[in-house]
Amino acid sequence: DKGNHRHFMAKEIYEQPEVVGHTLGHYLDFAGGRCAPDAIGGIDFASLDRLSITACGTAYYAGLVAKYWFERFARLPVDIDIASEFRYREQPLTPNGLSIVVSQSGETADTLASLRYAKAEGQKVAAIVNVQESTIARESDFVLPTLAGPEIGVASTKAFSCQLSVLASLAVAAGKARGHLTDVDEERLVRALSEIPRLMSQALRLETQMEALARDLAKVQHILYLGRGTSYPLALEGALKLKEISYIHAEGYAAGELKHGPIALIDENMPVVVIAPYDRIFDKTVSNMQEVAARGGRIILLTDPKGRDAAAIDAVETVILPEMPSTITPLVYTIPIQLLAYHTAVFMGTDVDQPRNLAKSVTVE
Numbered sequence: 001d002k003g004n005h006r007h008f009m010a011k012e013i014y015e016q017p018e019v020v021g022h023t024l025g026h027y028l029d030f031a032g033g034r035c036a037p038d039a040i041g042g043i044d045f046a047s048l049d050r051l052s053i054t055a056c057g058t059a060y061y062a063g064l065v066a067k068y069w070f071e072r073f074a075r076l077p078v079d080i081d082i083a084s085e086f087r088y089r090e091q092p093l094t095p096n097g098l099s100i101v102v103s104q105s106g107e108t109a110d111t112l113a114s115l116r117y118a119k120a121e122g123q124k125v126a127a128i129v130n131v132q133e134s135t136i137a138r139e140s141d142f143v144l145p146t147l148a149g150p151e152i153g154v155a156s157t158k159a160f161s162c163q164l165s166v167l168a169s170l171a172v173a174a175g176k177a178r179g180h181l182t183d184v185d186e187e188r189l190v191r192a193l194s195e196i197p198r199l200m201s202q203a204l205r206l207e208t209q210m211e212a213l214a215r216d217l218a219k220v221q222h223i224l225y226l227g228r229g230t231s232y233p234l235a236l237e238g239a240l241k242l243k244e245i246s247y248i249h250a251e252g253y254a255a256g257e258l259k260h261g262p263i264a265l266i267d268e269n270m271p272v273v274v275i276a277p278y279d280r281i282f283d284k285t286v287s288n289m290q291e292v293a294a295r296g297g298r299i300i301l302l303t304d305p306k307g308r309d310a311a312a313i314d315a316v317e318t319v320i321l322p323e324m325p326s327t328i329t330p331l332v333y334t335i336p337i338q339l340l341a342y343h344t345a346v347f348m349g350t351d352v353d354q355p356r357n358l359a360k361s362v363t364v365e
């Protein structure tokens, strides 16, 4: 049932404040401003010297965001791999390491094979899964559910934000367990995370603006997405979402990589979506935007009021999100990114919920 939405994807985008609230509420004690230790079921973060996170597609991008969080909050080094590479690379896994696999369906062949590889190497495996009766859940030592409910649209939306919710909660729990976060830090972070559902609801009000921007994007052949820090994986996710449902060629890049190649592509026919909340590296991204503007590239900037004032570049279309702590920006900025892809696909007239050549669950490699 799509409710009063045209597509499951739209319905699932709109469900995010609620399902993200449920998922965060499962892993965090909002009232107490603490992590809920029972929810992570015995993972001993203090004894770990390394994490490896493995997944495919959108779930991999959730893992890539989490690398920044685990390294910053818990000083825990993270290897992040695409499952189809991890399973064949024959990398050594340290005895004090933990493997985390991330999968909506819990049936993705390469992710399952990675889980089995890690177990055969003697590691414990924690699975972040949406389908709790899945093979991946069954074969894992620790099961950390995302409470997204069934996701019907082939393009992942609410599963992604729920994966981020679990990973952010885990990173805070790890930081606490490893003594890198104080009680005060923990409380501040839990409070910030508890604001996400409200901020997501505000971000959903950007739909009309995203639809207007999508009307123009539906006319171009190529789009570039740029971001730094945790906005870099979000740039990759934005490009994936757009290409899979609109069939427009899109690429995501770390903004600092622009001058190492992709800048050669920039001209007036190449829109560039820049994801840049105002943070300590904002100025670096502004210089990348100046490089794009100087070559006639059209910029769509996703930022906040401070970012708008600080950017001071002409000919930028700006999408303004509320100000928020930098930890939580990936969860909130994903909303306009999803809406942009969704409306572009609707203008293109594609089968949004069942894009060509794609399956919801990829059980063969």
Ligand code: F6R
Pocket (backbone or CB within 6 Å): 056, 057, 058, 059, 060, 102, 103, 104, 105, 106, 107, 108, 111, 154, 155, 156, 157, 240, 241, 244, 360, 361, 362
């Ligand atoms: C993109 C998308 C895919 C999946 C990937 C992993 O929107 O849906 O990239 O994220 O196939 O699937 P799961 O999470 O089921 O392992």
